[in-house]
Amino acid sequence: MEKVFTVTLQGGKTTDVFFADSIKDLSSKLSSYGLNALWVFDTNTAPLFKNLPPNRIVLESGEKSKNWKSIERIISAALDFHLARDSYFIAFGGGVVCDMTALASSLYMRGTKLILVPTTLLCMVDASVGGKTAIDYAGAKNLIGTFNPAQDVLISSDVLRTLSESEYISGLGEVLKHAILSDNEDLYNFLVNNKDKVLNRDRATVTEMVKLSIAVKNNYIERDPEEKKGIRSALNLGHTFAHALESITHFSGISHGKAVAWGCGRAFEASYELGLIDEAFYKKVSSLFEMYPFDMSYRVGRGEWLDFQEAIGKDKKRMSGNVKFVLIEGFGKPVLKPLDMKLVQRIVIASPRIK
Numbered sequence: 006m007e008k009v010f011t012v013t014l015q016g017g018k019t020t021d022v023f024f025a026d027s028i029k030d031l032s033s034k035l036s037s038y039g040l041n042a043l044w045v046f047d048t049n050t051a052p053l054f055k056n057l058p059p060n061r062i063v064l065e066s067g068e069k070s071k072n073w074k075s076i077e078r079i080i081s082a083a084l085d086f087h088l089a090r091d092s093y094f095i096a097f098g099g100g101v102v103c104d105m106t107a108l109a110s111s112l113y114m115r116g117t118k119l120i121l122v123p124t125t126l127l128c129m130v131d132a133s134v135g136g137k138t139a140i141d142y143a144g145a146k147n148l149i150g151t152f153n154p155a156q157d158v159l160i161s162s163d164v165l166r167t168l169s170e171s172e173y174i175s176g177l178g179e180v181l182k183h184a185i186l187s188d189n190e191d192l193y194n195f196l197v198n199n200k201d202k203v204l205n206r207d208r209a210t211v212t213e214m215v216k217l218s219i220a221v222k223n224n225y226i227e228r229d230p231e232e233k234k235g236i237r238s239a240l241n242l243g244h245t246f247a248h249a250l251e252s253i254t255h256f257s258g259i260s261h262g263k264a265v266a267w268g269c270g271r272a273f274e275a276s277y278e279l280g281l282i283d284e285a286f287y288k289k290v291s292s293l294f295e296m297y298p299f300d301m302s303y304r305v306g307r308g309e310w311l312d313f314q315e316a317i318g319k320d321k322k323r324m325s326g327n328v329k330f331v332l333i334e335g336f337g338k339p340v341l342k343p344l345d346m347k348l349v350q351r352i353v354i355a356s357p358r359i360k
C-alpha cells in the first residue's frame with residue numbers, strides 16, 4: 006500500500022493514510038497488524054470479507070446502532086477475546102462503524118491502537134480523517150465523543166463496488182463541497198472532466214478523486230488542529246442548511262450528502278446576495294452541483310418554513326446567540342457570517358434570482 010498522507014492533528018498526533026492498489030494489497034496490509042486485534046463490522050460490511058477474522062463483532066448497520074449499547078458490545082467483545090492495551094481495534098465499515106470503533110478504542114483500557122478501513126465514500130473523504138469519535142445520545146446526534154485519531158486509515162476504492170447508489174451519491178456531496186473549499190481548482194476540474202467515470206465508480210478515477218478530496222480536508226485540519234481558530238468550521242459549508250432540511254424531512258426524505266449539496270447551493274446564493282461573489286463565480290460553482298445527481302432546485306414549502314427556521318436555531322454551530330453560516334468569497338475562501346432570517350427564507354423558498 007502507498008502512504009499518501011500523514012495528517013497531523015491535535016497534540017501532534019498523526020494519522021497515516023494509505024491507498025491500496027487492489028483488495029489483495031489491502032488484505033496483506035491488514036494481516037500485518039497480527040492476531041492481537043478486535044475487528045468491528047456491521048451487517049453489510051461483514052459479508053465483504055471472505056475469511057472473517059475470529060476476533061470480531063458484527064453490529065447492526067445504520068445510524069440506529071450508533072449508541073452506548075454498541076460501545077458496550079465492542080468493549081465486552083474485547084474483554085472476551087482477552088485483548089490488552091497494546092491491541093488493535095480495526096473498524097471495517099462506514100462512518101457509523103468507524104465513529105463507534107474509534108470511541109470504544111479510546112475508552113478500552115484508556116486507549117488501544119486504532120485502524121480504520123472506511124467502506125463508504127463519505128467515510129473515506131470525511132469521517133475517517135480528523136480524529137473525531139462519537140455516538141448519538143438522548144436524541145442528539147454525536148453528543149458523546151472523544152478525540153482519538155486512527156494510527157492508520159486504509160483506503161481501497163474496490164470496496165465501494167457494493168455500496169448502494171444512494172450512499173455513493175451521498176458521499177459525492179461531501180466531495181463536491183471539498184472542491185469549493187479547495188484553494189486550487191484541481192478537484193473542481195477533475196469532477197467536471199471525469200463526471201461519467203466518477204458516476205460509474207471507475208477504480209482509478211475514484212482513487213484520484215478521494216486523494217484530492219482528503220487533501221482539501223487535511224489542509225483545513227492542519228491549519229486548525231485544535232479547532233480553535235474557526236478554520237476547520239469551514240468544512241461545515243452547506244451543513245446549516247442541510248441539517249435543517251434533514252430535520253424537517255425527519256431524516257428520511259433525503260440523504261445527508263444530498264442535503265449538503267443542496268445546502269452548498271443555498272450558501273452560494275447567500276454569498277451572491279451579500280455581494281461576496283459575482284454572478285460568473287456563482288454560476289461556475291453552481292453548475293458543478295447541477296452536473297451531478299443533486300436536486301439543486303428543491304425548495305422548502307411555505308408551510309414548512311417555521312419548522313425549518315426552528316431547526317436552524319438548534320444547529321450546533323450556534324455561537325454567542327448567533328447561527329453562523331459558512332459562505333464563500335471564492336475557491337478556498339470560506340467566511341463565517343450570521344444571516345438575516347428574511348434572506349434565508351427567500352433563498353430556501355423562492356427560486357434563485359440567477360438561473
Ligand SMILES: NC(=O)c1ccc[n+]([C@@H]2O[C@H](COP(=O)([O-])OP(=O)(O)OC[C@H]3O[C@@H](n4cnc5c(N)ncnc54)[C@H](O)[C@@H]3O)[C@@H](O)[C@H]2O)c1
Pocket residue numbers: 047048049050053066067068071098099100101102104124125127128131132133134135136137138139147164165166167168169172
Ligand atoms: N468522525 C467524523 O469526523 C465524521 C464526519 C462525517 C460523518 N461522520 C458520521 O458518519 C456517519 C455516516 O457515515 P456513512 O455515510 O458512511 O454511514 P454508514 O456507516 O451508516 O453507512 C451507510 C450504509 O452503507 C452500508 N455500507 C457501508 N459500506 C458498504 C459497502 N462497501 N457496501 C455495501 N454497503 C455498505 C452500511 O452498512 C450502511 O447501511 C454518521 O453517523 C456521521 O455522524 C463522522
